[in-house]
Amino acid sequence: MSDCLFCKIVAKEIPAEIVYETGRTLAFRDVNPQAPTHVLIIPKQHHATAAALATADDGLADEVLKAAHSVAVLEHVADSGYRVVFNTGAGAGQTVLHVHAHVLGGRDLTWPPG
Ligand code: 5GP
Ligand code: ZN
DSSP states (O other), X not given: OTTOHHXXXXXXXXXXXXXXXXXXXXXXXXXXXSSXXXXXXXXXXXXXXXXXXXXXXXXXXXXXXXXXXXXXXHTTOTTTOEXXXXXXXXXXXXXXXXXXXXXXXXXXXXXXXX
């Protein structure tokens, strides 16, 4: 989608600090990190929300989840614990309508989140 911020990152039209990439996924650091590790995992193909990704039925949701785990290993937070979050919908705080998994780690994470 031409007016989508994260599609522009996929197209390299907007810079991002990419930490991991597969054929169908991209992982880059959040510009406003909420933890020492705060990486966003996206499918390169545009889907607005996690709900849309879940119904795509082509294995892409699996790939995003696997990429999230790979990033946790690369960032050395897999053993200490990390969180994978899909804010889905405005009421949950989703501000960018291109589905993204937040991978957060490197500090104690309280539950429930605010
Ligand atoms: P949401 O609130 O939709 O779950 O998360 C969107 C995230 O995207 C926020 O954590 C925000 O800091 C991040 N973000 C917004 N614009 C940019 C950008 O241009 N580059 C990067 N790397 N992250 C962004
Ligand atoms: Zn997009």
